Amino acid sequence: xxxxxxxxxxxxxxxxxxxxxxxxxxxxxxxxxxxxxxxxxxxxxxxxxxxxxxxxxxxxxxxxxxxxxxxxxxxxxxxxxxxxxxxxxxxxxxx
Numbered sequence: 001x002x003x004x005x006x007x008x009x010x011x012x013x014x015x016x017x018x019x020x021x022x023x024x025x026x027x028x029x030x031x032x033x034x035x036x037x038x039x040x041x042x043x044x045x046x047x048x049x050x051x052x053x054x055x056x057x058x059x060x061x062x063x064x065x066x067x068x069x070x071x072x073x074x075x076x077x078x079x080x081x082x083x084x085x086x087x088x089x090x091x092x093x094x095x
Contacts, residue, residue: 020044059083063093 017023020043027039042048052058059071059078069086071078 017044061086063090 012029014026017026023041027041031039052060053073057074060067061069069083071083
């Protein structure tokens with residue numbers, strides 16, 4: 001987990017997206033930064049954001065396209081140690 005966070009540290013400022021093309025351009029910037037996490041682009045209606053309730057923050061673990069861990073809405077209704085335990089327990093399956 002720490003390795004992913006460290007490889008995504010070179011943040012750049014990106015203007016508010018006005019169209020889907022802007023979102024894809026921002027996704028390409030993230031992908032080209034070397035961040036190993038999958039990059040997913042939401043619709044302009046923010047349908048994925050609305051469906052997963054990721055505001056203000058939310059923790060999900062997705063494995064083989066399925067949600068296998070869903071934390072409560074943050075920052076107070078989830079437990080990072082719970083996420084860490086899950087990742088440690090299932091890391092052999094992740095790799």
